[in-house]
Amino acid sequence: MLLDFYxxxxxxxxxxxxxxxxxxxxxxxxxxxQLGISRQGVxxxxxxxxxxxxxxxxxxxxxxxxxxxxxxxxxIAERAREIAAQTxxxxxEIARQIMSEVERIEEWDLNDGV
Amino acid sequence: MLLDFYxxxxxxxxxxxxxxxxxxxxxxxxxxxQLGISRQGVxxxxxxxxxxxxxxxxxxxxxxxxxxxxxxxxxIAERAREIAAQTxxxxxEIARQIMSEVERIEEWDLNDGV
Numbered sequence: 001m002l003l004d005f006y007x008x009x010x011x012x013x014x015x016x017x018x019x020x021x022x023x024x025x026x027x028x029x030x031x032x033x034q035l036g037i038s039r040q041g042v043x044x045x046x047x048x049x050x051x052x053x054x055x056x057x058x059x060x061x062x063x064x065x066x067x068x069x070x071x072x073x074x075x076i077a078e079r080a081r082e083i084a085a086q087t088x089x090x091x092x093e094i095a096r097q098i099m100s101e102v103e104r105i106e107e108w109d110l111n112d113g114v
Numbered sequence: 115m116l117l118d119f120y121x122x123x124x125x126x127x128x129x130x131x132x133x134x135x136x137x138x139x140x141x142x143x144x145x146x147x148q149l150g151i152s153r154q155g156v157x158x159x160x161x162x163x164x165x166x167x168x169x170x171x172x173x174x175x176x177x178x179x180x181x182x183x184x185x186x187x188x189x190i191a192e193r194a195r196e197i198a199a200q201t202x203x204x205x206x207e208i209a210r211q212i213m214s215e216v217e218r219i220e221e222w223d224l225n226d227g228v
Contacts, residue, residue: 008173059122062176065222069183072219076190079212083197083205091197091205098193098212105186108179 002053005063009056014049017042070106077102116167119177123170128163131156184220191216 003022007015016035020026021042028046032039057063080098083091117136121129130149134140135156142160146153171177194212197205 005174005176009170056123060119062119068222069219072215076212076215079208079215083201083208086208087197087201087205091201094193094197094200098190101186101190101193105183108182 001063002050002057005066006053006056010049010052011045013037014045014052017045018049021046073102073105115177116164116171119180120167120170124163124166125159127151128159128166131159132163135160187216187219 003015003018007019010018013035017031020031020034021028026034028039028042031042035042077099080095080102083095084099087095117129117132121132124132127149131145134145134148135142140148142153142156145156149156191213194209194216198209198213201209
């Protein structure tokens, strides 16, 4: 999540090391080999990248805000499902539109990552 | 909006100058007097602060993503209003809950600023 939000604000090397470690699940040695740098270098890049991103999140709270909105959207989708189950015709149709709208928002978020 | 999202990532001086200029609508001379720095200094802080925030937005696109979600939420609220107008009893009540939920999300965003 940190990488998705703030990855682009890191140095290329920090982002690359964090991405290979957290998203691709490679070991420090594997990353070192792949990038042609020392294992210690990989570790430093991950540690610095991570703490830079954590500092940005502490200052801006954007991920916290994003997750709160996300939870609220889940609640909205649930309520739309309830309406759809209890109605028919036009109201049911609109309730289903709300459900797809929430899904669409959730998909944007997933596909917008680094 | 830039200040709301990224203001905390600026230096104190940059944030202060940008805030007084854009949010408090003070002139460069007024800010210079208030902070005890030169008019040119105020201008440099605003220019650098602004371009730093624009660069962060270009890299992360977080405001762009936020505004898209915001538009989608407006659409959801509109649909919930439609349902509330066309139903009664429990479905209408749930539709109204969706409307307040959207309002609640919109208020968070407004109150979460710097």
